[in-house]
Amino acid sequence: MNSPQLQRGVFLALLAAVTVAFLWVLMPFFGAVLWGVALAILFTPLYKRLLKTMRGKPNAAALSTLAICLFIVILPLAMVGVSLVQEIALVTQSIRSGQINFAAYFQQILDASPQWLLNLVERFNLGDMAAWQARISAAAGQASQIIASQALAIGQNTFDFIVSFFVMLYLLYFLVRDGSDLSKRMRDALPLAKPHTHYLLNKFTTVIRATVKGNVAVAVAQGALGGLAFWFLGVQGALLWAVLMAFLSLLPAVGAALIWGPVAIYFLATGHFWQGGVLIFVGVFVIGLVDNILRPVLVGKDTQMPDYIVLMSTIGGMAIFGINGFVIGPVIAALFMAAWSLFADSGHVGPGHEQAEDAQPRQVAKDEKAG
Numbered sequence: 001m002n003s004p005q006l007q008r009g010v011f012l013a014l015l016a017a018v019t020v021a022f023l024w025v026l027m028p029f030f031g032a033v034l035w036g037v038a039l040a041i042l043f044t045p046l047y048k049r050l051l052k053t054m055r056g057k058p059n060a061a062a063l064s065t066l067a068i069c070l071f072i073v074i075l076p077l078a079m080v081g082v083s084l085v086q087e088i089a090l091v092t093q094s095i096r097s098g099q100i101n102f103a104a105y106f107q108q109i110l111d112a113s114p115q116w117l118l119n120l121v122e123r124f125n126l127g128d129m130a131a132w133q134a135r136i137s138a139a140a141g142q143a144s145q146i147i148a149s150q151a152l153a154i155g156q157n158t159f160d161f162i163v164s165f166f167v168m169l170y171l172l173y174f175l176v177r178d179g180s181d182l183s184k185r186m187r188d189a190l191p192l193a194k195p196h197t198h199y200l201l202n203k204f205t206t207v208i209r210a211t212v213k214g215n216v217a218v219a220v221a222q223g224a225l226g227g228l229a230f231w232f233l234g235v236q237g238a239l240l241w242a243v244l245m246a247f248l249s250l251l252p253a254v255g256a257a258l259i260w261g262p263v264a265i266y267f268l269a270t271g272h273f274w275q276g277g278v279l280i281f282v283g284v285f286v287i288g289l290v291d292n293i294l295r296p297v298l299v300g301k302d303t304q305m306p307d308y309i310v311l312m313s314t315i316g317g318m319a320i321f322g323i324n325g326f327v328i329g330p331v332i333a334a335l336f337m338a339a340w341s342l343f344a345d346s347g348h349v350g351p352g353h354e355q356a357e358d359a360q361p362r363q364v365a366k367d368e369k370a371g
Contacts (some may be wrong), residue, residue: 029167030324032168036168036171036172037208039073040179043172043176062297065176069172080243083239090237168265186201188197189264197340200335204331208327215327222287226256233275233278241263244259245327247323255291272350296344309333313330313332314326
């Protein structure tokens with residue numbers, strides 16, 4: 001009854017049960033934990049530099065790293081968030097009062113469209129123009145209600161947000177300070193060959209650092225450039241559209257164009273040719289180049305994944321996990337590719353297992369140098 005096999009089986013079952021229970025307990029703070037880990041990975045090189053400067057004082061170096069993170073990341077986001085809430089309130093009020101009328105804008109585009117284009121639309125049976133106008137008007141009304149409800153939800157969930165925010169900061173401090181020791185203990189605890197464990201954890205770290213650093217840099221650059229263009233052209237709610245462009249730019253290749261493209265079409269259709277031309281030029285040759293140049297350099301190069309894998313994993317991750325998915329999706333894709341690469345190189349983890357253990361340290365060193 002007390003055979004070693006039975007004891008081991010019971011222990012593994014207990015280990016699995018308490019692990020699942022612990023993850024279940026952490027689920028309310030999933031976002032806080034995720035961003036605490038991501039920011040810790042991103043700012044660990046800075047912590048190590050400060051640790052050398054402060055002559056081996058880990059607490060002071062961790063606090064300094066936390067303060068720098070607050071100053072260059074969190075506080076600017078908070079300031080943009082406060083301004084965004086005010087902008088949302090103004091835009092919502094303008095939609096309700098009719099000052100912003102998407103149905104009227106659509107009608108202006110129809111009035112300016114040539115007859116051959118209207119005939120072509122009718123030929124392809126795209127529907128009655130009046131029906132499309134009614135749909136756009138209804139969608140605009142629903143959008144204003146959604147914006148108002150989300151703003152109200154943000155206000156109601158302020159306490160939960162504050163709790164999660166401080167949990168993230170608390171966790172970030174300890175992960176920055178003790179991250180190396182935690183990583184070593186994790187490598188020692190995982191029941192995998194040590195080179196494989198090191199390789200997979202290093203891939204996890206590299207992808208998170210590249211994804212957060214690259215996607216956030218691209219989003220900020222595209223949102224700022226698009227917002228400035230909208231402000232210069234006199235588009236109402238420039239900050240709101242800038243944030244939407246930054247959010248949508250998380251989708252490679254197509255993101256920001258979903259915002260500036262319709263506005264450029266409206267300008268051209270209503271006779272504002274220079275505004276439309278300027279916006280198209282900025283969108284294609286400035287915002288587009290940011291995506292085409294920065295994203296492959298900051299994301300694809302470090303993750304060593306094809307662009308189409310980055311695109312699909314980002315969209316899929318955001319569809320499942322929301323905003324957190326732009327980190328989770330590429331991480332899952334990278335670990336999937338890394339695990340299958342190990343599986344293939346190790347001869348299906350069979351007789352070639354020893355050769356794989358000899359081969360993987362070279363790949364680990366290569367990845368550490370790239371990261």
